[in-house]
Amino acid sequence: LIVFTDLDGTLLDHFDYSFQAASTALTTLKTLGIPCVINTSKTYSELLSLRQDLRHRDPFITENGAAVYLPKTCSLQATDELQSHGDYWVKAFGPSRVNLIELALSFKDTYDFTCYSELTPEQLAEYTGLDLASASLSLQREFTEPLIWNDSQNALESLKTEMAKHGVKVQKGGRFVHLMGEACDKAVAMEWLNQQYQDKYQEQTKTIALGDGENDVGMIGQANIPVVVRSPVHIPPEIPNRSDVWITESYGPTGWSEAINKALATEGYV
Ligand code: 2M8
Ligand code: MG
Ligand code: MG
Structure with missing residues (x-):
């Protein structure tokens, strides 16, 4: 097993x-x-x-x-x-995370969300209940970009369609919506x-x-x-x-x- x-x-x-x-x-x-x-x-x-x-x-x-x-x-x-x-x-x-951040930021005017890269360890700790040290470790990402999604479910479906055109997948976790490469x-x-x-x-x-x-x-x-x-x-x-x-x-x-x-x-x- x-x-x-x-x-x-x-x-x-x-x-x-x-x-x-x-x-x-x-x-x-x-x-x-x-x-x-x-x-x-x-x-x-x-x-x-x-x-x-x-x-x-x-x-x-x-x-x-x-x-x-x-x-x-x-x-x-x-x-x-x-x-x-x-x-x-x-x-x-x-793929590496930098491209995902750049792509995400280009949609800031269209949808209401906050990128992980915009958060301080203090803000992330507050939002997740992680302690400050763990929040800092969570911010050290290599491949994916989580978003705090403040927009509607319909808007999320629309983001999925847009992201797919760029080979990017949108997946829901427990608290965040994660952007990642389609592979x-x-x-x-x-x-x-x-x-x-x-x-x-x-x-x-x-x-x-x-x-x-x-x-x-x-x-x-x-x-x-x-x-x-x-x-x-x-x-x-x-x-x-x-x-x-x-x-x-x-x-x-x-x-x-x-x-x-x-x-x-x-x-x-x-
Ligand atoms: C994030 O992951 C969870 C997984 O379901 C979520 O989307 O809620 C990640 O950013 C991870 O790095 C972090 O430790 C976790 C904290 O709740 O959230
Ligand atoms: Mg998980
Ligand atoms: Mg889980």
């Missing part, structure tokens, strides 16, 4: 970003040697810090599928050409990484994917075990063409544990 998980609103509580309620289940995965891949909108900088708190050792995917990071100590041997970045090998899917997708990055695991194990792997938002739909939809973690702030997203989705009873990390424990039992681990 390989776990692919979102962070915000899934493994981390939507309001206070705590993973406390999932600690026991996380330890169980480590003990069983089941990889737990983080697949998040968060940045590389945020992940470096969070991985220490979580004592996370497995690969991770940042900025909504824009880049996959393989710890150099892990035994996955990718055949693709990878970049070296500190202690990691990186497979990048994303960036949590599902595509997951697929690539899963292939590396299959090459290593020389067999088909079984995946479970857990998420709470619209940006998790593709990742959840392609997993063997699809899990939607219930959110305290929005209704569960629809997973197209799947009638076997588990929707957790509880919110965030409590729901996450519920689903992991159920999967471990179903798969005969415990």
Whole structure:
């Protein structure tokens, strides 16, 4: 079994970003040697810090599928050409962020929104409930530009159409609307990484994917075990063409544990 998980609103509580309620289940995965891949909108900088708190050792995917990071100590041997970045090998899917910022700013007169690049760490901390240090790490983005969307749903649909003409995708996260390259997708990055695991194990792997938002739909939809973690702030997203989705009873990390424990039992681990 390989776990692919979102962070915000899934493994981390939507309001206070705590993973406390999932600690026991996380330890169980480590003990069983089941990889737990983080697949998040968060940045590389945020992940470096969070991985220490979580004592996370497995690969991770940042900025909504824009880049996959393989710890150099892990035994996955990718055949693709990878970049070296500190202690990691990186497979990048994303275009660089500067172009997205420039493009976003050109729509400032048309729609009502604020770009991430316009925010100070203080403003971001205030808006998200992140502490100041974490807010600064979140601002250090490489591939994507989140927006605070103050306009209507119709206006958002119109932005999507406009952005598509420039090869840019618009995707809703928990609080923000994320601009990213059309090649960036949590599902595509997951697929690539899963292939590396299959090459290593020389067999088909079984995946479970857990998420709470619209940006998790593709990742959840392609997993063997699809899990939607219930959110305290929005209704569960629809997973197209799947009638076997588990929707957790509880919110965030409590729901996450519920689903992991159920999967471990179903798969005969415990
Ligand atoms: C942003 O991501 C979440 C993911 O759902 C969102 O859109 O609400 C990112 O900017 C991330 O870097 C940041 O840590 C998070 C904080 O809530 O928000
Ligand atoms: Mg989320
Ligand atoms: Mg996320």
